[in-house]
Amino acid sequence: MLYDVKPEVLLGGGSAYFLGKDVPGSKRKDNQDYIQLFKDAGYKVATNKDELAANATADGKLLGLFHPGNMDVTLDREFLKKGTVDKYPNQPGLVAMTKVALDRLSKNEDGFFLMVEGSSIDKMSHPLDWDRAVIETIEFDQAIGLAREFQKSHPDTLIVVTGDHTHGVSIIGTVDDDKPGTEMREKVGTYADAGFPNYKDENKDGFPDKIDVSRRLFLNANNGPDHYETFRPKMDGPFVPAIQNEKKEYVANEQYKDVPGAVFVQGNIPKNGDSGVHAVDDVVLQSVGPGAEGFRGYMEQSDVYKVLADTLALGTKQTN
Numbered sequence: 401m402l403y404d405v406k407p408e409v410l411l412g413g414g415s416a417y418f419l420g421k422d423v424p425g426s427k428r429k430d431n432q433d434y435i436q437l438f439k440d441a442g443y444k445v446a447t448n449k450d451e452l453a454a455n456a457t458a459d460g461k462l463l464g465l466f467h468p469g470n471m472d473v474t475l476d477r478e479f480l481k482k483g484t485v486d487k488y489p490n491q492p493g494l495v496a497m498t499k500v501a502l503d504r505l506s507k508n509e510d511g512f513f514l515m516v517e518g519s520s521i522d523k524m525s526h527p528l529d530w531d532r533a534v535i536e537t538i539e540f541d542q543a544i545g546l547a548r549e550f551q552k553s554h555p556d557t558l559i560v561v562t563g564d565h566t567h568g569v570s571i572i573g574t575v576d577d578d579k580p581g582t583e584m585r586e587k588v589g590t591y592a593d594a595g596f597p598n599y600k601d602e603n604k605d606g607f608p609d610k611i612d613v614s615r616r617l618f619l620n621a622n623n624g625p626d627h628y629e630t631f632r633p634k635m636d637g638p639f640v641p642a643i644q645n646e647k648k649e650y651v652a653n654e655q656y657k658d659v660p661g662a663v664f665v666q667g668n669i670p671k672n673g674d675s676g677v678h679a680v681d682d683v684v685l686q687s688v689g690p691g692a693e694g695f696r697g698y699m700e701q702s703d704v705y706k707v708l709a710d711t712l713a714l715g716t717k718q719t720n
C-alpha cells in the first residue's frame with residue numbers, strides 16, 4: 401500500500417517488512433525488496449538519525465527506516481539505553497522526524513498532508529508500562545508544539561490532534577515511598593492526599609530528569625493479564641507483564657515477583673492475551689487552524705475524515 405501511494409516522506413520502523421523473505425530478519429512472505437523498489441522510484445533512504453539529518457531539507461522523496469520492528473521508545477532511546485538501543489543506538493525520535501517531514505513537505509506550494517503518529521503511547525500501554533507511555537505522550541506533545549510553531553509562520557495550516565482509540569487506564573494518584581507502612585498500596589496517595597509528584601526538569605528538556613523519584617504518578621489499568629504490580633518504573637527495559645507457560649497460557653512474569661513490595665494482580669482477560677487491550681471510550685479531538693470549526697460536539701470517528709476532505713477541498717473540480 402505504501403509503495404502504491406508513494407508518499408513524499410515516509411519515516412519509522414518496520415524495515416523487516418521491506419526486505420525479501422530470504423534476507424535474515426525479514427517478515428515478508430515473498431521475495432520483493434521494497435527498499436530497492438523505493439530507491440528505483442527515486443527515494444533517498446535513511447537508516448539512522450545522522451542519515452535523516454543529512455537528508456533534512458533535500459529535494460525528492462525520502463524513505464527512513466530506522467528499526468526492523470518497533471522503534472525504541474524515548475525513555476529507552478534517550479535516557480535508560482534499554483530495549484534494543486544497544487543494537488540500534490542511533491534512532492531518531494518523533495520530534496526529529498516531524499521536523500524533517502515539515503521542512504521537506506512545506507516546500508510544496510500546493511500544500512501537503514502530514515500524519516504523525518505517536519504510536520508507542522499505545523505500544524507501551526499494551527504491556528501496562530505507564531512510565532514509558534507517559535514519556536511517549538510528552539514526546540508527542542513536543543511534536544505538536546513543533547507543528548504549532550510551524551503554524552505561526554504558515555497560518556493556513558490546520559492541525560488536528562486525536563487518538564484512534566483509548567486504553568482502559570487512568571492516573572489515580574501518586575506512589576510515595578516516604579509514606580509509612582510496608583505494603584506498597586499504603587503508599588498510594590489518592591484525591592488530595594496524592595499531592596504532586598516530585599519529578600524535576602532541571603535541564604528544561606520537557607522530560608523528567610529521572611523517573612524513579614520518590615513520589616511518582618500512579619496509573620492503573622482496568623484490564624490485563626495476570627501480572628505483578630511493582631508500583632515502580634521499569635528501569636531494565638519495557639515491562640513484560642505476562643509470559644506463556646507450557647500450556648500456551650499467559651501467566652504473570654515471575655521476573656517481577658521479587659521486586660520489593662510487588663503484588664500479584666489477577667488478570668481479567670482470556671489467558672491467550674499477553675497485554676492490556678483497547679477501550680471504547682470516546683476520544684478527545686483538538687484542532688486549531690482553518691477548518692477547525694468543523695470539529696464540534698459529538699462526532700463519529702469516520703466523520704473526522706469528512707472535515708479534512710472539506711478543508712482540503714478534495715473532490716471539487718477546479719474551474720478556470
Ligand SMILES: [Zn+2]
Nearest residue numbers: 522523526678
Ligand atoms: Zn494498540
